[in-house]
Amino acid sequence: MSETIAALVTPSGRSAIATVVVEGPAADQAVDRHFFPLGKKQAGASQVGDILVGHWRDGEQDAGEELVVSRTAADRIEVHCHGGVAASRRIMDHLVAAGCREVDWTEYAHRSEHAPVIADARVALAAAKTARTAGYLLDQYNGALPTELAAIVQLLQTDHANEAPLRLQSLLASANFGIHLTQPWKVVIAGRPNVGKSSLINALVGYERAIVFDQPGTTRDAVTATAAFDGWPVELADTAGLRDSDDAIEREGVARARKLQSAADLILLAIDQSAPWTDEDQQLHDAYPNAIVIHNKADLRADNTSQRPPGLKVSAQRGDGLEQLITMIGHALVQTPPMPGTPLLFTTQQVAAIQTALQQIKAKEEASALATLKALTS
Structure with a gap:
């Protein structure tokens, strides 16, 4: 990564603590400019796993806010502050002034996960309204959907390619339920x-x-x-x-x-x-x-x-x-809930991609279908 980014990775809403991630080659300098530790070790001198307590200040005369800083990778530092909007916004403004590029948390999720569908699940989890719907989305984050898509890709590359359309149609059949994991059912x-x-x-x-x-x-x-x-x-x-x-x-x-x-x-x-x-x-x-x-x-x-x-x-x-x-x-809304661990499509973009892949297979465009499916998983 050639640039240094700053992202408030705590989704919008009430929280006791907010987390700001600073990542890139200039992360140490950006954080050290405003973080004053209670001990002798600066954030830039910390090792992975170190946890430092101190104050975030705008200069020596500012009393600042007490918070926690931790290094989670060689080029990544997390700042854990008060969950209020003003506290995290102040930190983000300071980091941007120090040369960081501000990144939305959803963009950061897609940058930091190895597969788009995993990032989608991470974002969707923040939008889940109930523990029951969050459970299904957590299954997707833990691999239910990526594993199924990888299996379908493998089928298309073997003598069992004729089984792929059935698996794709099964995923589409679950789409209405999956979309409603983040969008409430409408009852009038x-x-x-x-x-x-x-x-x-x-x-x-x-x-x-x-x-x-x-x-x-x-x-x-x-x-x-x-x-x-x-x-x-x-x-x-x-x-x-x-x-x-x-x-x-x-x-x-x-x-x-x-x-x-x-x-x-x-x-x-x-x-x-x-x-x-x-x-x-x-x-x-x-x-x-x-x-x-x-x-x-x-x-x-x-x-x-x-x-x-x-x-x-x-x-x-x-x-x-x-x-x-x-x-x-x-x-009436959900007559037979899917079993835990069932692969589910849960975004309209995923549904559109699977529909496109099906059409490509029917048109004997297997290479295009493979590219469409791989774009979801890699």
Whole structure:
């Protein structure tokens, strides 16, 4: 490496400690300019594995911040400081002024890992919202996907090349699940006005995210909230009640609601079980045949004057049926979770590369397919 770089390798978010990596031929000089150790040994004189405590100062008159410096390679020093944004930003500014080039932590991950898919997994791990999704991504970081890709490359170079497309198609089949390891599943609550959609989303997330009012048409724009059901990250959306209206703003709210619903991974169809079943309810039920039907307001007397479809009785007010609903949502989103250690595609770029490799194999362009796959692993 001819240049010296500085990278804040702690991903964005709250943390007690932040880590700045300084790497390159001038790393020692850049750190020694501002690091004043409590002992006699300067950072530039340290050996791999040494841990030094001292202050980061902007000159002798600056009291500075107490922090820890450690050498992790001959040309690499780590600075461990307070996790606040201001502390790490001050250190980065000093290092840039000392001649280092600032590098984003995602770029540093790709520079420091031996394979692009390993670097992708390292970056994705920082975006994982739950321990369950992080576990699958950790499997990829530890070699599940790179090992599978290497096996497919080997197949293409032997008499078993005809097996490669099947292995690639198997990876593509997992892509929807893999992408959602960092991007939450989208769950939209649909229904007519005043059936309790806002109360339902508040009950599911455990706090008052949506405004609850007893007048139809209160929700005009989508209200979203994040949650985790059965370990799967979910973005819940409370949308405008679906009905015809002369109000231009409400019509726009309904249009946005329908757009969200068309892109949803799962629809929760909320129905007021205390009110008669209407033609509008039936139209919604017919429009979303795969929705989870929720008969809300189970704390009120049920209307038995009309036949209604089966569904889960829930009271957003009392909490009846909520635990069962959460279980149903988790199962509907991921019916059969992959086994631990399963190779998974988890970025759109990986999916595009595998699709390209498949097309190249079908076109008898094996050399191009090999190059496409090797670009992911080396």
